[in-house]
Amino acid sequence: MEIQPFVAKQYAFLEKQGLAPKEIEKSIHERFASKEKGAGVACLVTPPKPVTIQADTLADCHPGLKELSRLGHGAFGEVVAVGLDPNATDADRRRVILGGGLYSPLDPGRTYALKQLLLDDWVAADGTVSFSAAVSDWGIQSEMCVAREAGKGAVGxxxxGTWFCSVASGANFGGRDFGFILMDRVRTTFGDAIDEARSHDLVVTADAQRAVMGIHERFYQLGYFHDDAHLYNHAIDLQGRIRLLDFGFVRPWLIGWKERAVRLVARELSDEIEWTPYYRLGRHGKDNVAEEVIELIDRGSIPFRKVYKWGTMAPFTEKSVYSFPPNPDADEAFSDSGNHREKVEDTDGDIQPANLLQA
Ligand SMILES: Nc1ncnc2c1ncn2[C@@H]1O[C@H](COP(=O)(O)OP(=O)(O)OP(=O)(O)O)[C@@H](O)[C@H]1O
Ligand SMILES: [Mg+2]
Incomplete structure (x- = not known):
């Protein structure tokens, strides 16, 4: 699949929100010109420019690392699994293992995720607005910068490693520039995990929901608001912890928005988990903490009543909340495998009532 320049994603995103082409052009240029300074968050104002290397082909843009498979199917940033290239030169191999090249030291026995972003100019389909490559350039640098901070802050x-690469003309993608983000691999996305809960009758536990909402509280502590917080941009890492992906749409926290991200993600969570057998038709409402959080946010602060307390869900992001347990009251008739399933004990208290809600 042909990957599209970074700015095309920003365009599509704003178009989906109902903006007209000229409004989108204005909005993107304002971001690019850093007018939206917010709290002066450096990554969104003056992101540092990473090194640029020259390569003969796209595959040479990540020396010592070999592409193994495709992890993501985004139209804008292709994400692939990479591992130590068995044919790497000794010098490249050393730089992969010890660092000192493009990457910090890597474990030669592990695989990593590599996101590739295309830096290009771009003309919208209707031809009325166009963007220079500098707009994509700035956007990619900003994403790289936020991804690094998110990684350090246990949010992503x-x-x-983050770097740019110019592919020599003549080759496939010749004459074009790419940005690369090398990161830890996650296990799955939360969107996929909900799909799995639906098809295998698993419980999206209260703690898993708290962690998905709590990761936004954590991101706020770093100064950011994730503006593209759909459930496929929430991931579950190898330790079963919730993490955010995809920092292409990030804004500084704006006044009055503090609870907006939490409410938006809570809405989406509740809408999705209600289609899993455990929660369907309003069952197990007490475990649907996403819905409870929405109610509490909407209710606001009423004296002597339960309120949503900011920051109380962030600690759940340190907890392993995956795999999801099987539905303890699974209907035998539902089971698509047809196997008998034993009732499971509620072992780790994952679906106990919230302690995030303060009386
Ligand atoms: N670190 C990672 N480990 C494993 N898979 C990943 C990782 N990062 C991304 N992916 C996969 O790649 C997909 C796309 O990644 P990401 O959202 O960063 O790119 P994008 O092109 O900006 O996305 P979109 O599809 O939203 O436009 C993710 O939804 C996920 O499935
Ligand atoms: Mg994405």
């Missing part, structure tokens, strides 16, 4: 996968 750890980042091991």
């Amino acid at each position: 996968p750890e980042v091991f």
Whole structure:
């Protein structure tokens, strides 16, 4: 699949929100010109420019690392799994293992995720607006910068390298520039995990929901608001912890928005988990903490009543909340495998009532 320049994603995103082409052009240029300074968050104002290397082909843009498979199917940033290239030169191999090249030291026995972003100028389909490559350039640098901070702050996968690469003309993608983000691999996305809960009758536990909402509280502590917080941009890492992906749409926290990200993600969570057998038709409402959080946010602060307390869900992001347990009251008739399933004990208290809600 042909990957599209970074700015095309920003365009599509704003178009989906109902903006007209000229409004989109204005909005993107304002971001690019850093007018939206917010709290002066450096990554969104003056992101540092990473090194640029020259390569003969796209595959040479990540020396010592070999592409193994495709992890993501985004139209804008292709994400692939990479590992130590068995045919790497000794010098490249050394730089992969010890660092000192493009990456910080990597474990030669592990695989990593590599996101590739295309830096190009771009003309919208209707031809009325166009953007220079500098707009994509700035946007990619900003994403790289936020991804690094998110990795350090335990909000996103750890980042091991960010760089640009110019592919020599003549080759496939010749004459074009790419940005690369090398990071830890996650296990799955939360969107996929909900799909799995639906098809295998698993419980999206209260703690898993708290972690998905709590990761936004954590991101706020770093100064950011994730503006593209759909459930496929929430991931579950190898330790079963919730992490954010995809920092292409990030804004500084704006006044009055503090609870907006939490409410938006809570809405989406509740809408999705209600289609899993455990929660369907309003069952197990007490475990649907996403819905409870929405109610509490909407209710606001009423004296002597339960309120949503900011920051109380962030600690759940340190907890392993995956795999999801099987539905303890699974209907035998539902089971698509047809196997008998034993009732499971509620072992780790994952679906106990919230302690995030303060009386
Ligand atoms: N660190 C990672 N480990 C494993 N898979 C990943 C990782 N990062 C991304 N992916 C996969 O790649 C997909 C796309 O990644 P990402 O959202 O960063 O790119 P994008 O092109 O900006 O996305 P979109 O599809 O939203 O436009 C993710 O939804 C996920 O499935
Ligand atoms: Mg994405």
